[in-house]
Amino acid sequence: MIxxxxxxxxxxxxFIMEGMLGSPAAxxxxxxxxxxxxxxxxxxxxxxxxxxxxxxxxxxxxxxxQGERVMKLDEEANxxxxxxxxxxxxxxAVASEELEHIEHFTDDxxxxxxxxxxxxxxxSNIDVNISIGTIFGVLRRDEDSLQVGEKDFLxxxxxxxxxxxxxxxxxxxxxxxxxxxxxxxxxxxxPTVGEFLLSHENIRIPEKGSTYSINEGxxxxxTDGVKRxxxxxxxxxxxxxxxxxxxxxxxxxxxxxxTLLRGGVFAYPADTKSPEGKxxxxxxxxxxxxLFEAAGGSAxxxxxxxxxxxxxxxxxxxxxxxxxxxxVELFEEFAQGKR
Ligand code: AHG
Ligand code: MN
Ligand code: MN
Numbered sequence: 001m002i003x004x005x006x007x008x009x010x011x012x013x014x015f016i017m018e019g020m021l022g023s024p025a026a027x028x029x030x031x032x033x034x035x036x037x038x039x040x041x042x043x044x045x046x047x048x049x050x051x052x053x054x055x056x057x058x059x060x061x062x063x064x065x066q067g068e069r070v071m072k073l074d075e076e077a078n079x080x081x082x083x084x085x086x087x088x089x090x091x092x093a094v095a096s097e098e099l100e101h102i103e104h105f106t107d108d109x110x111x112x113x114x115x116x117x118x119x120x121x122x123x124s125n126i127d128v129n130i131s132i133g134t135i136f137g138v139l140r141r142d143e144d145s146l147q148v149g150e151k152d153f154l155x156x157x158x159x160x161x162x163x164x165x166x167x168x169x170x171x172x173x174x175x176x177x178x179x180x181x182x183x184x185x186x187x188x189x190x191p192t193v194g195e196f197l198l199s200h201e202n203i204r205i206p207e208k209g210s211t212y213s214i215n216e217g218x219x220x221x222x223t224d225g226v227k228r229x230x231x232x233x234x235x236x237x238x239x240x241x242x243x244x245x246x247x248x249x250x251x252x253x254x255x256x257x258x259t260l261l262r263g264g265v266f267a268y269p270a271d272t273k274s275p276e277g278k279x280x281x282x283x284x285x286x287x288x289x290x291l292f293e294a295a296g297g298s299a300x301x302x303x304x305x306x307x308x309x310x311x312x313x314x315x316x317x318x319x320x321x322x323x324x325x326x327x328v329e330l331f332e333e334f335a336q337g338k339r
Contacts (some may be wrong), residue, residue, distance in 0.1 A: 002295070003199050003200070004201070005197055005198025005199060005201055006197045008124065009197065010127070010197075010254075011187075011196060011198075012038045012176075012187045012197075012237055013035050013147035013195075014189070015335075016038075016060075017031055019031075019178065019182065019239070020071070021131035024026070025211060026255055029090045029112055029113075029233040030090075030112075030113070030138075030162075030237060032088055032090055033085075033138065034138075034162060034178075037115070037138075038083040038167065038174060038196060039084055040083075040134075040177065041080050041172070041174050041189075041196070042081045042196075043084070043187055044076070044077045044119075044134060044166070045172040046074050047073065047077070048172075049168075049172075049290045050136050051073060052129070056064065056072045056076060057072065057073075057127050058072055058127065058223055060074075062075070062077055064098050065091045065099070065315060066097065067174070067196075068099065068123070072136035072197065073120050073126050073132075074096070074119060074120045074123055076120075078096055078098040078119040078120070081094070081096070081115075081134075081136075082094065082103060085105070089108065089110055089111055089151075090106070090110070090112065090113055090298065091114065092104075092105055092107065092111035092112070092114045092141055092145075092148040093105055093114050093148045093149075093153075093170055093311060095114070095115075095116045095118075095283065096117055096119055096155045097117070097118045097246040097280060097283055097284075097315075097316055098282070100120060100313065101150075102114075102148075102149070102150055102153060102314065104147075107146065107147050107148055107150075111148075111336075112141055113139065113161065114137050114138075114139050114148065114152045114154060115137070115138050115139075116137045116138075116282050116283040117134065117135060117283050118283045118284050118289075119134055119138040120132060121133045121135055121165075121251060121284070122249070122251025122252060122253060122254065125249070126214055129143065130171075130250075130279045131167060131168060131169040131251055131254040132168050132251055132253065132254075133167045133252070133253025133254065133283055134166040134256060134277050135164075135165045135254070135287050135288070136163065136164055136165070136283070136287060137157070137160050137163045137282070137290070138162050139159060140159075148264075151282065153282060153311075154311045154313075155310075156307075156308055156310050156311070157287075157290055157307040157309070157311055158308060160288075161178065161194075162175065162176065162178045162179075163176075163286070163288075163291055164175065164287065164291065165253050165256070165257070165287065165288070165291070167236075167253050168173070169254065169257070170205065171188050172191075173187065173188050173196075174186070174187045174189070175187075175200070175203070175257070175291065177186060177291050177294040177295075179294065180294045182294070183201075183202045183203070183294060183295075183296040184202070184291055185198060185201055185202065185203065186198075186199055186200030186201075186203055187199060188200075195256070200250065200261075202297050203260060203261065204294070205259075205260055205261075205292065205297040206294055206324055207220055207296075207324055208241070208325075208327055209242055209244075209263025209264025209327055210245060210264050211247050211258075211262065211264035211265075211266060212233050212244045212245075212246060212267070213246070213247050213248050213259060213264065213265065213266040213267070214269075215260075215268070216230070216302070218250070218273070221272040221273050222269065223269070223271070223335070225302075226267075226269055226271075226334065226337045227337065228301075228339070229331055232330075232334065233295070234339075245262065247264075252266075252268075252284055256292075256322055259322060260291065260297070263323070263327070264323055264327055265321065265322070265331060266322045266323055267320070267322075268320050269321065269335070270289075270301070270302070270318075271302075271339075274317065274320065276316070276319075277317045277318040277320060279320045280307075280312055280316065280317055280318075281317065281318040282311055282316065284320070284329060285306050285318050286306065287324055288320070289305075290307065292323070296325065297322065297324055297325055297328065298322075298323070298324075298325050298329070299320065299322045299328070300321050300331070301318050302329055302335035302336070303332075304319065
């Protein structure tokens with residue numbers, strides 16, 4: 001069935017502007033910033049859709065701060081976000097997976113926000129035509145922040161003003177939340193109109209799902225708790241809906257998107273190879289934790305709520321478990337040795 005948003009042509013831009021009308025104190029700055037992110041997503045999707053034709057597949061000679069090979073599309077997406085966010089004067093600085101340090105735009109007090117992003121998530125899937133994405137989070141600068149610096153980024157995820165992602169899948173979708181009380185909304189890109197249209201209003205994740213998503217090749221590196229949790233999900237128990245099905249794309253955006261819409265659990269726990277976890281707290285884990293909680297789900301590292309973690313480093317890593325409330329609770333019980 002066609003959604004009301006699509007039928008009435010509710011674009012991302014209109015949706016954000018109408019949201020602003022509900023907050024009398026709003027100045028339009030936040031709205032304008034979110035619109036710039038939507039615009040960046042259009043530019044990136046146009047590159048992704050032509051990737052096999054426009055000589056943007058493959059790797060560059062660069063290795064990023066994480067020690068990973070930089071793909072051409074990583075670089076293109078990063079440049080696009082830098083270029084669009086630098087304009088309009090609302091964004092004081094950005095942090096990116098692809099930049100060792102923050103990129104400073106301006107100290108002007110009118111630039112009230114900073115933005116964090118993973119410009120291209122799922123790099124290993126670019127050249128094999130599997131879904132990839134972009135992840136972003138928006139933080140408000142402190143009122144007394146005269147000079148923007150790393151401190152403006154080292155905030156727990158619960159302080160995010162907005163978070164979202166773009167999935168370049170069978171269609172391109174942008175999923176956004178500006179807070180728990182505002183809900184989570186999905187917009188599908190209509191390339192013939194050149195707009196994101198509201199297709200998934202007020203996304204709510206089911207209380208419990210029937211799939212788990214994890215790189216099971218890491219089995220030997222997991223803690224005993226994670227191994228027992230994994231065995232539990234695979235054990236037959238019809239009344240409890242087990243065994244769970246297994247789905248793993250290897251692109252966080254794709255695995256999290258499916259989990260958000262269908263329920264279940266995604267896990268990339270800390271293990272002996274990545275004792276701090278593999279995924280990055282500021283621009284991968286936090287935006288998703290924010291979205292999942294706003295949709296009625298949860299996010300943990302096994303011991304702590306992700307959104308409470310106070311970061312000390314820009315590229316800090318974390319274990320990440322996202323999903324339906326009951327499925328994330330179950331993981332925590334095993335991880336904490338309660339089962
Ligand atoms: P990125 O491409 O931004 O470096 O992120 C890759 C991440 C994430 O998308 C995914 O969930 C995870 O790496 C997959 O890791 P494994 O290949 O170890 O399963
Ligand atoms: Mn990533
Ligand atoms: Mn990336």
